Amino acid sequence: MAEVQTTETNTKKKKSAIREWWDSVLFAVVAATLIRWMFLEAYTIPTGSMEKSLLINDFLFVSKLHYGSRTPKTIIQMPLTHQKIWFTDIPSYSDLIQLPMYRLPGFTSVKNGDVVVFNYPGCPERPDEFGGFDKYPVDLRTNYIKRCVAIAGDVLEVRDGQVFINGKAADNPEKMQMEYAIETNTQVNEKIFNKYEITEFEQDLRMTDKTIYYVKSTAGAMNEMKKLDFVKGITPLLMSKGDTTMPAFPYNSRLFPFNRDNFGPITIPKKGMTVQLDEKNIALYKGVITTFDGNENAKYENGKLLVDGKAITSYTFKQDYYFMMGDNRHGSDDSRFWGFVPEDHIVGKAVFIWMSIDKDGSFLNKIRWSRLFSIIR
Structure with missing residues (x-):
């Protein structure tokens, strides 16, 4: 078939x-x-x-x-x-x-x-x-x-604007900026500042006996401007140690009289590192423990840290943290003012x-x- x-x-x-x-x-x-x-x-x-x-x-x-x-x-x-x-x-x-x-x-x-x-x-x-x-x-x-x-795990300190890590001066970024006062014997044309890539400058009009400009600039540009015959002097504008008129983290001037140019020494939290919770460590790390380290029932109350309703006297960090700063050291809102960056926030x-x-x-x-x-x- x-x-x-x-x-x-x-x-x-x-x-x-x-x-x-x-x-x-x-x-x-x-x-x-x-x-x-x-x-x-x-x-x-x-x-x-x-x-x-x-x-x-x-x-x-x-x-x-x-x-x-x-x-x-x-x-x-x-x-x-x-x-x-x-x-x-x-x-x-x-x-x-x-x-x-x-x-x-x-x-x-x-x-x-x-x-x-x-x-x-x-x-x-x-x-x-x-x-x-x-x-x-x-x-x-x-x-x-x-x-x-x-x-x-690093120990960070800022002394007169210079960052120190574990006791050693850190390398500064090549184009790091700070604030300076420039005293001159004449008015300075804007083109002069532009030549040295200085885009932020302001004359102090309160001065009647001298001419002062406040600028944000790199150290290299300031070294070059020192050579100009009309420049009488250049001074970095640094806050003195202990000056707390510009408050800094952790906002406890009695225990931590820090400012933007003199900060620390403090230890950056490291996963697995244990600290004893004395008065200073509570003030420094309470935000980490209560907010960023994943403790659902942690709070700060009456000078003590409570986890699950019980006061704790020591704490072991659950993740790494970092300290961040802007290269425009006098024009940056950074860790000096809001503290540590948790590892889970890194992009x-x-x-x-x-x-x-x-x-x-x-x-x-x-x-x-x-x-x-x-x-x-």
Whole structure:
């Protein structure tokens, strides 16, 4: 008996133009989201806290691979947004579901001198409008960029503006800025300051018998300006030791009379390190223990630290912490004013600048060509 074979021809329906466009957009969004989460993310420098190492409107890439990417904590979020939907004040996320956050393996760890992007942790001790914390979940808190000057376990001290780590003077960033007073025997043309890349300067108009300018500048520029015949003297503007007119972390001037130029010595918390909770250590570390170290039932009350309702006399830290400072040492809101950065707030390492725009430049000089594709050091 002959066998009869039936052949069924299936014709694949061609996608419409709208469907093809939607598939392309969906693929691009998914790919961009994965790249942004696991590999590289683009950032813009909005303030002058890292000048002159990084300039306002430097556009840079931050590597998530160096320190290891974090798994998302906030999973209900509009792709490619941070805190709000573009051009609105509408939150771009929901915190109804919050997952534990883990860090994938990286190929290095945060080191002294690294330029790091992190989520601003906030400071419960800070007694001004900048106190408290971002209202956002950890992975959506405001991004800051600073230089890590001390890692977990380091003993940090700042003496007359110079950072010391474990008793040794740290290398200063090549383009680190500080405030100086320049005394001259004449008015100084703005073009002179521009020549030395001094963009922040102000004349003290209260002086009638001398001409004084207050500037933020690098030490190299100041050394060059000293050679000018109309410059009579240059003095760094440093706060004296014990001067607490500009309060600093941990905001206890009796126990810690710190300021921006004279700070410490303090020990940066390290995972597994145990400290005895005397009066000074409670004042220094209570924010870490009650807020950042994952203790759900920890609080500070009547001069004591309580965990699960019981007073504790010693404490072992659960994660590493870091101390961050801006290279614009007298123009940076950093760890000197809000304390330690927890390891779980670390976002990534700033690696290179891909674009830089000078908003005040002329048409032909809007782009800072010399900064394009430069490595961040």
